[in-house]
Amino acid sequence: xxxxxxEFTARYANFVVHDNTVYLSGVIPENFxxxxxxxxxxxxxxxxxxxxxxxxxxxxxLSMQCFISSFEDFDxxxxxxxNWVDVENLPARATMQATLFxxxxxxxxxxxxxx
Numbered sequence: 001x002x003x004x005x006x007e008f009t010a011r012y013a014n015f016v017v018h019d020n021t022v023y024l025s026g027v028i029p030e031n032f033x034x035x036x037x038x039x040x041x042x043x044x045x046x047x048x049x050x051x052x053x054x055x056x057x058x059x060x061x062l063s064m065q066c067f068i069s070s071f072e073d074f075d076x077x078x079x080x081x082x083n084w085v086d087v088e089n090l091p092a093r094a095t096m097q098a099t100l101f102x103x104x105x106x107x108x109x110x111x112x113x114x115x
Contacts, residue, residue, distance in 0.1 A: 040080035
């Protein structure tokens, strides 16, 4: 089966499709100065868009790896997540505290979804 790579940057594809599965690279906000809630909302909109371009949607997310810069933001992250996630089709999820590439970035999400 063919591999489809799309939405390129200089170093990676934002998503790759293979065998009815879509793999999203780490999705970060464009506005680094927003609150954790604002950054999460922006990331979730971007995820919805990328999944749509790949022929999928959030109801088909299989797993998510969520990297937050501080567990002080964990409750706000969960509130934004709860407002976005498809509660009828919850993915497997891990949330980790991580030092992200820019100290203003509060969230990065990597995920795998079915098509």
